[in-house]
Amino acid sequence: MSIGLRRRLIDLACRALQATLPTALQPWGWAIRCEAAAIPDDSKALLFTLGSLCGLMPRAVASRLLTIFASPVGDHVSRPEGSTIMNIVNAAIRRPRALGIVCLTSAVLLGTAYMAIAGAPMRYLGVNLGALIIGFTMLMLLERAARSGQGWTDGASLMMAGALLATALFGSQADGIARWVYWGGLAIQPSLILLPTMLVAFSRFRNVPATVSIVAAAVAMALQPDRAMAAMLVICLTALAVMRPDRHVCAALAASAASFAATLIRADRLPAVPYVDQILYSSFDLHAVAGLAVLGGLMLLVVPSVIGWRRAAQSRAIYVAFGAVWFAAILAAALGNYPTPVVGYGGSAIIGYALSLLALPKFSSANALATAPKCGAIGEMPTDGPLSVALA
Known part of the structure; x- marks a missing residue:
């Protein structure tokens, strides 16, 4: 810089x-x-x-x-x-989605502070801030579409699974690994955008199309292969199986376990990328302020799930899935050369986090919980006003 x-x-x-x-x-x-x-x-x-x-x-x-x-x-x-x-x-804590938006914005800003201290190119900061704007725009557009009914959710899940399979088969490769799609000179990782959204949505809406979508996503993670995202599948579905088991969760968990086992067979030799991988450690070597910015940003990612667990007993499965998804992403970044979500360079996780907020309840009050469906689609969320009002 x-x-x-x-x-x-x-x-x-x-x-x-x-x-x-x-x-x-x-x-x-x-x-x-x-x-x-x-x-x-x-x-x-x-x-x-x-x-x-x-x-x-x-x-x-x-x-x-x-x-x-x-x-x-x-x-x-x-x-x-x-x-x-x-x-x-x-x-704020009465509005889980609004709280998630605050946490995401704060984490992105902390990541921007880290990259500024580390001397990252100015373009990297712009990419992350641009991804934040794109994520919020997509979230609000989908929030409006969700009110039209549940019919669109099945098709959306199948389309996302198809996109993951297409990435595995036709995506850009590096050392035999196909996880990325290049658009406008930027490398986009569709699994970081789509898989968190699919898993959190699956926690509240389970049927045959949703299960087929998760199984297809597990196949895609095995084909890419992507050990971090396969582990995300296993961790999230295991948590759901413990919380509220049923045949859909068990089928999806079996497929995800097989996918994770397949990723363990093939070695993942991709080197660490500056400002993307292993920054949880390298940031502290740079400066204590940079390290605390990265650590604080990662901790913010699981705040909505922790608060939701404490306040909304009837929706705990949703918050467990949300927390498990992003805890798995953080754990993978800490243990291997995988992208550090949100605080590291790369817009995929930022957009993925914003979209995964769509499956959270809008309100966590007792009245909203009492009327919320036990296992409904995203489109069946309580109609308690647009997201823009909740943000205010």
Whole structure:
């Protein structure tokens, strides 16, 4: 990363902080800007600015969001400042999808901070931020389509399984491994986009077409081969079998176990790619701030499942599937040369995480749970308002 680019990032971070800080904290923003300007080393100045940003931005965002949440809940009474963050947290955890969007956005920003510290090309940062916008756009479009009924879900699952099989048979290869499709000069990994969505949707809608789709996906993972995604299948379906076993889960689990065994037979010798693989370790070698950014971003990915498990007993199978999927992706990245989801370079996992939020309930309140179907399609989710309203 060039010296001029680092100083531009410092200026951009300071401007963002000052634009977000409430009036009472504006002097802190000016102090950080002046201190960063006084540091002669550009790398040290960037690290100081990012550290200050991580320290003050949560409080600044909390102050701004309080004005958004106060009006809908009828909160016109002044509250002690210590309750501000709790008000926002309580409002967010009642909306699992909105909470997931907040976690995804925060994780992407933390990953961007890591890549900026590591000196990654500016294009890498743009790809991840662009994937975040694409993921949210697709999520909102599919959220609208989901209200039209359940008929589209079976076809969508079969189409996604077909795309995974097509990737295994006709995708771009490296050392005999076919996991990618190149589009516009970018390498896209369809399994990271489609498989999480298929698995989380399968946790709440199980029938013959959905089971056939999962079995076909397992075959595709064996053909590619992709040991990490095959392990994701096994871990998620094992968790579902423990939570709520039935013949559909057992059939899908058997196919996924055979797929994972097939991937173990063939050696996976792909080398680690900079800013993509093994960054959970290399980031700490770079700087403690970079390592904490990567670790914090990965932890955020499972927050919706943890909170959903505690609050929504009747929907626990859905949250278990969601958590198992992304825990498996993190575990694979920690143990082998597989993409570090969301915080590493690559838009596939970012889009996949956004799409997998579609299968989460919109609300986790007791009323929503009482009326939610026990085993319904994505299209049968409670119609409690558009996702854009939940985000507000």
